[in-house]
Amino acid sequence: MQYLSQKVAKPYFVAAIGLFAGQILFGLIMGIQYLVGDFLFPAIPFNVARMVHTNLLIVWLLFGFMGASYYLVPEEAERELESPLLAKILFWVFLIAGALTVVGYLAVPYASLAKLTGNDVLPTMGREFLEQPTITKVGIVVVALGFLYNVGLTILKGRKTVINLVLLTGLAGLAVLFLFSFYNPDNLVLDKFYWWWVVHLWVEGVWELILGSILAFVLIKVTGVDREIIEKWLYVIIAMALITGIIGTGHHYFWIGTPEYWQWLGSVFSAMEPLPFFAMTVFAFNMVNRRRREHPNQAATLWALGTSVMAFLGAGVWGFLHTLAPVNYYTHGTQITAAHGHMAFYGAYVMIVLTIISYAMPMLRGQTAANSRRSQVLEMWSFWLMTVSMVFITLFLTGAGILQVYLQRYSAQPLPFMVVQEQISLFYWLRLIAGLVFTIGLGAYIASFFVGRTEPEAVAMKSVPVTA
Amino acid sequence: MHETFTKSMARNIYYGGAAFFVLVFLGLTFDTTHTLPKRDNRANLTETVALGKKVWENNNCIGCHTLLGEGAYFAPELGNVYKRFGNSTEAIKAFIKSRPENGVPGRRSMPQFHLTDQELEGIAQFLKYSSEINTANWPPNIQG
Structure with a gap:
């Protein structure tokens, strides 16, 4: 490790692994529900378990991507991270927001959560993988902006390598495309059409940039x-x-x-x-x-x-x-x-x-x-x-x-x-x-x-x- | 991957290819937007249907069901449920109302959502509207 500020990656990785374990637990619950239909019903209906399973996956992968960025960007840019403090603050914001959201899924019926978080003001909930309350989505945007500012400035002020520029492109694309999660027209076809701009263009688009750059970084390090x-x-x-x-x-x-x-x-x-x-x-x-x-x-x-x-x-x-x-x-x-x-x-x-x-x-x-x-x-x-x-x-x-x-x-x-x-x-x-x-x-x-x-x-x- | 194919060539393919296909995609999106009114059944997008979509979302129906094939695979496809239930919104409402509070022992059961009459009418109309979208003949048969 060449830069002290790379250390902020650690809590991100720890949180990622913790949430990963949670994801698998709910995967098992669903695996049982497929066989014993009333398992944990009505306390944890299938849709709730699935929401927790998929949302935890997304959140822990995002923790992983952020941790990866905080680790590799200083080393690639050859300078300390712009603001390690901001990275630490955003870690807690993201973790607490994520935890509250999961508690919300489990503690109250989804319809009550929608009501409680004012979904009627800007309805974005209840679509696959984008089940988070609108307020959580706003939180995700805020965290993403702060994160991009931090990582982006580090790269712009430092050495620009293909790896960190591709990574930054992928992360920026991730944040921009997520904005389509706020577009939820009454027209079901239009809703579905743009829903894929988040889901497909994430996993079969910009996330591949993130994947490629992380893999390239590790391969440079381990193979020389x-x-x-x-x-x-x-x-x-x-x-x-x-x-x-x-x-x-x-x-x-x-x-x-x-x-x-x-x-x-x-x-x-x-x-x-x-x-x-x-x-x-x-x-x-x-x-x-x-x-x-x-x-x-x-x-x-x-x-x-x-x-x-x-x-x-x-x-x-x-x-x-x-x-x-x-x-x-x-x-x-x-x-x-x-x-x-x-x-x-x-x-x-x-x-x-x-x-x-x-x-x-x-x-x-x-x-x-x-x-x-x-x-x-x-x-x-x-x-x-x-x-x-x-x-x-x-x-x-x-x-x-x-x-x-x-x-x-x-x-x-x-x-x-x-x-x-x-x-x-x-x-x-x-x-x-x-x-x-x-x-x-x-x-x-x-x-x-x-x-x-x-x-x-x-x-x-x-x-x-x-x-x- | 030798000297004949350089890094800057690879970079140009990346930038050029990505930019080109983003533009193509935007063009196709433009065309799709203009074609949709003929296919997406927007003429029947009433306020009741809009309310129904909200009921659909606020109860996370997609967490168990598919709608036009998208969603979870734990419970039946609902894009054509209106037709499967004999073109009856009443049958849809009756089914939703009939769900037991504590489920069915050993079996999958839809939760009891305690919907109001207005919400029930909304969800039923929403599913009727969904079944009338032109989906290129999908699903293959009435079972969804």
Whole structure:
């Protein structure tokens, strides 16, 4: 760690991991509710558990992105952060606002929360992933502005690298596109059309810039490969991401009342959306193979390679699986979508945040470069447990989805939704088991921060394959 | 990725490609906006429907159901529920009203929302309006 102000990243990472655990807890609750329909009913109805599950995910990823920025921007810009104090204040504002929102979801019926927070003044609530009370959304904007000011000024006054400029572009895009969450017309089609400007243009647009720049930063650090080469790759990846992903928004405009030319545009462009992810995989493995140093933090390298593979599988392959309009006609809004959503979010965004945490946290906690061997071994166990169980969650949901599509939409005698749900429940049981394994992996991950603290730091070994 | 393909070429593709496709996207958005009146059933967007959309949102219906295929996959698609219920807003209202306070043992059940008559009429009209949007023949059949 070269700059003192990088330390503000630490609470952001700790909060991210804490909220991650909360997210998984509610994921398990829903996994049970899929099987035992009245589990925790009416105290925590499914919609509330889902809201907590998805909102915690978004919030902890944002904590992760902010922590990543506070960590890497000073190092890239070669100067201290503009205002560490502002970063600390915004941390507490964001955490308290987030916590209050989740308490609100759990403590009162959603309709009461809407009333309590004056949703009628500017109705923005009750849309998927944008369920936060309007006042919370305003808070998010304020935090984002303060954060962008802090990071932006640091970059503008310091060294401008491709990495920190791409990161800044991604973060600014994130903040600007979020403003569309305040546009909620009575016209359902228009509402849905612009809702995707937040959701799609985040995860299949600007977030990919954030992902790419964090990955590039970590790869420079752990491989020692020349910056010029890495930055060229970064440009190629994000160019492909935006060239395919912007018009790729069209794959959400097939069946919501929008003109039918979107079926062509959305199919063709989103069919190319796996390309940037494939390039990312090639990039990560290439850089690690051409490494000029053996970094003692092998866990971080494993996460970096892992995120590139899993993002390709989850976002790329599982996205492609149901993105062509004639296929999507049958799969739209089924468990196929859920399967894709899980692996894509885990592979692309959960794992990139865990990558930067894995790389940065040892330094933030006073080590010179890496955790002890014992701690890293446990962390790598958690990597495999979480990643493999996520693969199985995805496979089981895909199985459920294929059956659901057949029974409900494709067979000669289409069955009602609830009848189909019972017929495919075996897959929900298997998914729940995989979810429990994921939870064990998460436990191991958290434990890895506490074991081997008194043991000596791992040292770089020669020619040890990092994926071992 | 050797000298023939330089970093500045990559950068130019990024800036040029992104700018070009942002403009294309905005153009398509413009065209979509002009085409929508023919498809989005706005002629039937009454005050009751608007109220219904608010009821839909304030009770987070999307947290369990899909609407035109978007939302959660825990409960049935509602974009075509009006048609599935025999083109009857009364059937929709009756179903919502009939939900037991404490659920159904062992099974999924929609919560009892205690909606007023006006809110019930709103949500039913909103779902009727939704079912009349031109969705390019989606869903494939009445089961949603």
